[in-house]
Amino acid sequence: MRENQLLEMIESYLSGEMTVEERAQFDALRKKDATIDTKIAEHKEFTFLLKQYNERLSLQSRLDEIHDEIDVHTLKEDLMAHPSWIVQLWRHHHSKISVAASIAIIAILLTLFISGSLSNKDPRYLQLKREVDQIKGKTDQLNDKTEKIIKDGKATGPVINAKFKGTGFALTGNGYIVTNYHVVNGADSVYVQNATGESFRTKVVYTEPQYDVAVLEINDPAFKNLGTVPYTFKKAKSDLGEVVYTLGYPGDDIKFGPGALTAATGFKGDTTEYEVFIPVNPGNSGGFLMDDKGNVIGVINGKQTQTSGAAFAVKSNYLLKAIQSIPADSLNKSLILNTKNSLAKLSRTQQVKKLRNYVFMVKVYNQ
Amino acid sequence: MNNQLNVEIPSDSEVIIGILNNSDSVLKKLYLGYFPMILQLVVNNNGDEDEAKDIYQEAIIVLYNKVKRGDFELSSKLKTYIYSICRRLWLKRLKQLNRYGGDIKDFQEYLPVEDEVEKHEERDMQLNKMGDALKLLGEPCKTIMEDFYMNNRSMQDICERFGYTNADNAKTQKYKCLQRLKKLFFQQ
Numbered sequence: 139m140r141e142n143q144l145l146e147m148i149e150s151y152l153s154g155e156m157t158v159e160e161r162a163q164f165d166a167l168r169k170k171d172a173t174i175d176t177k178i179a180e181h182k183e184f185t186f187l188l189k190q191y192n193e194r195l196s197l198q199s200r201l202d203e204i205h206d207e208i209d210v211h212t213l214k215e216d217l218m219a220h221p222s223w224i225v226q227l228w229r230h231h232h233s234k235i236s237v238a239a240s241i242a243i244i245a246i247l248l249t250l251f252i253s254g255s256l257s258n259k260d261p262r263y264l265q266l267k268r269e270v271d272q273i274k275g276k277t278d279q280l281n282d283k284t285e286k287i288i289k290d291g292k293a294t295g296p297v298i299n300a301k302f303k304g305t306g307f308a309l310t311g312n313g314y315i316v317t318n319y320h321v322v323n324g325a326d327s328v329y330v331q332n333a334t335g336e337s338f339r340t341k342v343v344y345t346e347p348q349y350d351v352a353v354l355e356i357n358d359p360a361f362k363n364l365g366t367v368p369y370t371f372k373k374a375k376s377d378l379g380e381v382v383y384t385l386g387y388p389g390d391d392i393k394f395g396p397g398a399l400t401a402a403t404g405f406k407g408d409t410t411e412y413e414v415f416i417p418v419n420p421g422n423s424g425g426f427l428m429d430d431k432g433n434v435i436g437v438i439n440g441k442q443t444q445t446s447g448a449a450f451a452v453k454s455n456y457l458l459k460a461i462q463s464i465p466a467d468s469l470n471k472s473l474i475l476n477t478k479n480s481l482a483k484l485s486r487t488q489q490v491k492k493l494r495n496y497v498f499m500v501k502v503y504n505q
Numbered sequence: 506m507n508n509q510l511n512v513e514i515p516s517d518s519e520v521i522i523g524i525l526n527n528s529d530s531v532l533k534k535l536y537l538g539y540f541p542m543i544l545q546l547v548v549n550n551n552g553d554e555d556e557a558k559d560i561y562q563e564a565i566i567v568l569y570n571k572v573k574r575g576d577f578e579l580s581s582k583l584k585t586y587i588y589s590i591c592r593r594l595w596l597k598r599l600k601q602l603n604r605y606g607g608d609i610k611d612f613q614e615y616l617p618v619e620d621e622v623e624k625h626e627e628r629d630m631q632l633n634k635m636g637d638a639l640k641l642l643g644e645p646c647k648t649i650m651e652d653f654y655m656n657n658r659s660m661q662d663i664c665e666r667f668g669y670t671n672a673d674n675a676k677t678q679k680y681k682c683l684q685r686l687k688k689l690f691f692q693q
Contacts, residue, residue, distance in 0.1 A: 145683070
């Protein structure tokens with residue numbers, strides 16, 4: 139058992155139990171055999187590991203003993219970062235909340251979809267453009283008139299039928315007329331026709347699509363100055379319940395439409411418009427909305443088909459804003475709005491009688 | 506936080522001197538002093554109190570060994586050192602458990618201690634291997650190994666305890682046991 143003895147020698151060498159003599163012998167042995175040194179190192183390392191293992195075990199048990207004295211549970215409660223109740227609510231119920239939210243969203247979308255609010259084409263809103271189809275029945279009548287005009291030798295306006303019709307009214311006596319942008323949009327030429335049936339060529343000098351406003355300038359030599367307009371333009375907002383009326387050309391004849399101001403906002407809460415309860419038809423678009431005192435408070439521009447009688451009008455202060463932003467070089471004549479009202483004291487019928495000269499049928503032609 | 510819990514925290518030099526002198530009371534003070542900090546770290550980062558205990562004890566062992574080896578320099582506060590070790594250990598543990606969300610909520614400043622944790626873990630593996638080897642060794646070898654190499658008992662004592670008729674028999678037995686232990690240890 140050579141190895142056995144060697145181990146014993148190594149152990150006594152390491153522990154320093156060797157006598158001087160033994161030690162000298164062992165050192166000589168070490169010199170002779172180099173592997174002994176590695177064996178010593180290995181043994182030292184291994185026994186050290188054993189010792190350390192023991193120390194580790196005892197330290198661990200000491201620590202465990204200390205640990206047992208700690209009230210870990212209470213400590214943990216104190217140290218947990220307590221999130222706010224809303225976060226806790228979310229943590230505990232987030233699945234339920236998510237499901238509820240999804241259902242709500244789906245329900246809203248479905249409702250919107252079914253009610254048609256999601257489609258771009260709003261079925262309730264009908265711009266008061268007048269399609270030619272709607273006046274097909276009157277084509278014969280028009281033809282008769284045209285023939286008569288040709289016979290008379292007074293050609294006023296083209297013989298082709300107007301594609302769209304709307305209403306316009308004079309801003310000034312010198313030939314500035316306001317109508318809706320949507321009436322003249324895309325037009326090749328625009329004519330206006332007065333109450334006596336005379337047509338005048340006009341030029342669109344300004345459009346403001348945002349407020350649905352367009353300004354026309356009559357540049358026809360046959361046009362004679364209308365004289366000062368009898369109405370004024372109201373800057374302030376009008377109140378609900380105000381008695382209002384409009385004049386326009388839903389058909390070939392001028393038509394009076396009485397009504398009242400019903401809401402301070404227009405279609406879908408549009409703050410640039412009033413809602414009015416007034417009988418309007420396609421063709422009324424671009425007509426004025428006049429209050430009792432002869433102030434223009436708006437421009438008729440649309441109607442809601444589902445609420446019977448409800449129509450909308452652009453507020454007059456937006457009309458004034460649009461007029462103010464017309465660049466000066468696009469005007470050939472001066473555009474100065476009247477500030478003297480000559481209608482205030484007149485009765486309704488007298489007012490209408492005066493006003494009809496300032497209301498025009500707007501005829502739009504395009505190929 | 507610690508003040509709220511009325512825990513007395515020993516001074517850093519007190520701890521070091523205490524460890525070197527094997528003082529139980531200092532070890533206890535040290536342990537009680539910093540445990541709340543680590544519990545806070547672990548329970549607020551996807552862990553529970555048992556996991557906090559594990560990594561905290563590991564960190565205390567790292568510190569203990571470092572001080573015992575004599576190479577502990579007070580270059581930082583003990584508190585920061587312990588927190589850093591625990592943070593590193595906990596990050597590794599979280600990654601092993603696949604519970605790491607990419608973010609750890611910190612409560613203290615910390616130092617880079619990767620190397621130290623690495624060394625400790627190597628050593629820890631060796632010790633675990635030794636523990637496993639000892640378990641496999643069986644009696645009476647295990648007790649002989651423990652008595653002689655760990656508890657520093659003399660061969661004479663061991664002889665009497667196991668009823669060996671002479672010291673040579675005991676030595677032969679001890680030698681055989683050690684050889685087996687080595688074999689078991691290196692086989693793993």
